[in-house]
Amino acid sequence: MLVSAKEMIQKAHEGHYAIGAFNTNNLEWTKSILQAAQECNSPIIIQTSEGAAKYMGGYKTVADLVRNLHDKMGITVPVALHLDHGSFEGAKACIEAGYTSVMFDGSHYDIEENIAKSKEIIALAHSKGVSVECEVGGIGGTEDGVTSSGELADPKECAQIASLGVDFLACGIGNIHGVYPDNWAGLNFERLEAINAAVDGKPLVLHGGSGIPFDQTSKAITNGVSKINVNTELQLVFAEATRKYIEAGKDIDGKGYDPRKLLKPGADAITAKTKELMVAFGCANKA
Numbered sequence: 001m002l003v004s005a006k007e008m009i010q011k012a013h014e015g016h017y018a019i020g021a022f023n024t025n026n027l028e029w030t031k032s033i034l035q036a037a038q039e040c041n042s043p044i045i046i047q048t049s050e051g052a053a054k055y056m057g058g059y060k061t062v063a064d065l066v067r068n069l070h071d072k073m074g075i076t077v078p079v080a081l082h083l084d085h086g087s088f089e090g091a092k093a094c095i096e097a098g099y100t101s102v103m104f105d106g107s108h109y110d111i112e113e114n115i116a117k118s119k120e121i122i123a124l125a126h127s128k129g130v131s132v133e134c135e136v137g138g139i140g141g142t143e144d145g146v147t148s149s150g151e152l153a154d155p156k157e158c159a160q161i162a163s164l165g166v167d168f169l170a171c172g173i174g175n176i177h178g179v180y181p182d183n184w185a186g187l188n189f190e191r192l193e194a195i196n197a198a199v200d201g202k203p204l205v206l207h208g209g210s211g212i213p214f215d216q217t218s219k220a221i222t223n224g225v226s227k228i229n230v231n232t233e234l235q236l237v238f239a240e241a242t243r244k245y246i247e248a249g250k251d252i253d254g255k256g257y258d259p260r261k262l263l264k265p266g267a268d269a270i271t272a273k274t275k276e277l278m279v280a281f282g283c284a285n286k287a
């Protein structure tokens with residue numbers, strides 16, 4: 001059975017570690033991430049953006065895939081299926097389709113509209129036992145065609161959204177999606193501390209988790225971060241492993257072009273990277 005992300009995040013918050021939330025893109029990704037969680041004995045959040053879910057055949061297809069793999073693989077660690085950066089309609093659709101957690105990202109609305117829409121999603125989700133993440137202050141970079149310059153979230157606005165009963169809150173603190181540029185200034189801990197002080201113990205979410213040095217992720221965890229999102233890093237290791245396989249001519253050696261062989265190095269690389277990150281985030285052996 002898939003579970004809501006509420007309890008695992010609360011435990012992480014109390015235990016001063018973070019749950020890894022890994023974006024999936026297809027069958028291989030989903031299997032590799034689940035395998036990593038089981039091997040690390042770690043709770044896990046598998047998430048899709050709206051675009052990735054569309055690519056995979058829609059929310060219902062994703063929910064069925066994750067549920068069926070979970071059962072077929074005999075996964076015993078807690079697994080939540082989460083919508084990443086959901087629109088108002090997307091969050092509602094995922095609640096219907098069987099996701100156990102949703103993010104409503106109203107950060108591009110003004111704060112009044114963000115509050116009104118967040119409230120509605122929280123009420124609907126909670127009536128079905130689904131956990132909710134909301135966002136204040138855009139995360140920089142480009143994801144699924146949506147570009148944000150990466151604001152620093154306003155602690156007062158974070159407190160307003162936190163008080164609505166949201167389960168965990170994403171806030172901009174200088175983090176960006178995609179590969180960090182060489183001149184990236186790093187996370188803004190002064191702002192994170194101010195937000196953490198304002199939200200009355202609400203667990204915080206760090207987006208843009210790929211490529212943040214571990215000393216910074218650890219410091220973020222100390223300051224209230226209990227969920228760390230990773231997408232790009234898994235894409236990079238998958239691409240690198242697949243490229244090496246093809247460049248070594250393995251795809252034209254015997255039946256190396258069989259997709260079960262061709263995609264295996266990439267899938268193994270995803271499992272290895274996910275396990276490495278789970279250890280770094282402190283969620284290994286916390287199932």
Ligand code: 13P
Pocket residue numbers: 023084085176177178179206207208209210211229230231232233
């Ligand atoms: P990365 O691009 O750093 O992996 O960020 C993923 C993310 O935050 C998904 O919402």
